[in-house]
Each structure stands twice: as C-alpha cells, then as structure tokens.
Amino acid sequence: MVIEIKPADHLVAGCIGKPGQRIFYIQAAKEGEMITILCEKFQVQQLAQGIHKFVEQLHKKNPHLEISALPDSDLDLDFRQPIEPLFRVGEIGIGYDQESGLMVLIAQEVGKEGQKDKHEDESEAVTLRIWATSLQMLQMANYGEEQASRGRPTCGNCMQPIDPEGHFCPKSNGHK
Ligand SMILES: [Zn+2]
Incomplete structure (x- = not known):
C-alpha cells in the first residue's frame, strides 16, 4: 500500500519526551489530512544528512534553483495533535521529481517478520511518500538534527x- 501526501503543507521531524525517553516522529499534513510516523533518532539524523547532501547536489545541477529562507513567522515546526503514528519506519530515503521540482521523502514500514498472514495484501508493508519543496525538506532536516543533538x-x-x-x-x- 502506498500513501501519498503531495504536496505537504506541513512537514516536521523531531521528538517528544524527556531526555532518555524521547520518541522521534516525522509528521506531514496536507489540507487536513495528517500522517505521523514513528522513527529512531539515527533515522532522523541520517535523513537530515541525506537531505543536506541531496540539496547541495541539486544546486550544483540546477544553479537557478532558489532556496531562500522563509521569514520566521512562516515556520511551523511544531507537531500537531493528535500524534498517532501510522507505523514504525524501516527504510527511509529521499528523491526528486524534475517535473514538479519537488523532493520526496519515502518511508517504508518496518518489515513485519513473524507475522506471515494468509492474506498477502494485509501483510504488505505501507510505503509513505511525502512530497515537499527542498526548502521544506531543509527546514525539517535542520530542526530534526537540532532536536536529535x-x-x-x-x-x-x-x-x-x-x-x-x-x-x-x-x-x-x-x-571516575
Ligand atoms: Zn561512560
């Protein structure tokens, strides 16, 4: 099953909870439709590093691409309630669509080993694709990295x- 949010008007990666008990999430929304997924701290860090590298490459190939900082008032990097994760992330990656100029974050549900259903459709892992501008991705990466550190x-x-x-x-x- 593939769930697509295109384009996201809300995108945030970060954590909630006390040090040592923090839970990391990625959350995206589009016109009232909201999806939260559960991930590990290292996944947020990997994702952030990946996004930084990716956007850098993108700029080398497309020097005309503009990424200007949004005014602070436009920053919406808080989680929205309710935080009800749809699944736990296994694989996570990023991509780019030349035509729309949007980046995509692809998150796949962690493998469901040991739950071999008779119905293959039901046991199929969910793939979530979140489309957003490279600026949104960068903001998410920066905030997520800061939270992780x-x-x-x-x-x-x-x-x-x-x-x-x-x-x-x-x-x-x-x-000592
Ligand atoms: Zn020690």
Missing part, C-alpha cells in the same frame, strides 16, 4: 549517553 550528553569514556539520573560507565573499571 539535544539529547543526553555523551560519556567521553564509553561514548554511551548519560541519563539525567546518573551514569554507570562500563569502561571506568571503578575509576
């Missing part, structure tokens, strides 16, 4: 995140 500080010793409650460092061997 705002998590728990990393322990310089073991490179594991430090919880607000404290950190038991497996590499410290009793040293």
Whole structure:
C-alpha cells in the first residue's frame, strides 16, 4: 500500500519526551489530512544528512534553483495533535521529481517478520511518500538534527549517553 501526501503543507521531524525517553516522529499534513510516523533518532539524523547532501547536489545541477529562507513567522515546526503514528519506519530515503521540482521523502514500514498472514495484501508493508519543496525538506532536516543533538550528553569514556539520573560507565573499571 502506498500513501501519498503531495504536496505537504506541513512537514516536521523531531521528538517528544524527556531526555532518555524521547520518541522521534516525522509528521506531514496536507489540507487536513495528517500522517505521523514513528522513527529512531539515527533515522532522523541520517535523513537530515541525506537531505543536506541531496540539496547541495541539486544546486550544483540546477544553479537557478532558489532556496531562500522563509521569514520566521512562516515556520511551523511544531507537531500537531493528535500524534498517532501510522507505523514504525524501516527504510527511509529521499528523491526528486524534475517535473514538479519537488523532493520526496519515502518511508517504508518496518518489515513485519513473524507475522506471515494468509492474506498477502494485509501483510504488505505501507510505503509513505511525502512530497515537499527542498526548502521544506531543509527546514525539517535542520530542526530534526537540532532536536536529535539535544539529547543526553555523551560519556567521553564509553561514548554511551548519560541519563539525567546518573551514569554507570562500563569502561571506568571503578575509576571516575
Ligand atoms: Zn561512560
């Protein structure tokens, strides 16, 4: 099954929750139709890096393409309620349609191993395609990256995140 949002008038990637218990989402909407999907922090980071690279390439090939910053008032990077994720993301990728000049974010539902239905249609993973301008994609990427980096500080010793409650460092061997 393929769900398409074309073009999105709302697109955001980020997280909700306390450090250590944050849940990452991508949310897109078009004329009242809204879809939220659940993803991992590293997927948001990968996506953001991918978008940055992609837009850079796009600009090399199309020097006339304009990406100007929107005034802050036009930024709508908050999640809209209700946040009811449609599925958990497995594969995520980006593409570009020359004709419409839109970028597309393609998110595929995580594989449903162990749930082999008799009805193949029902077990088919959902693919979501979100179409948006490269500016929207960049804004989503920037915000998502910022949110992802705002998590728990990393322990310089073991490179594991430090919880607000404290950190038991497996590499410290009793040293502090
Ligand atoms: Zn540590």
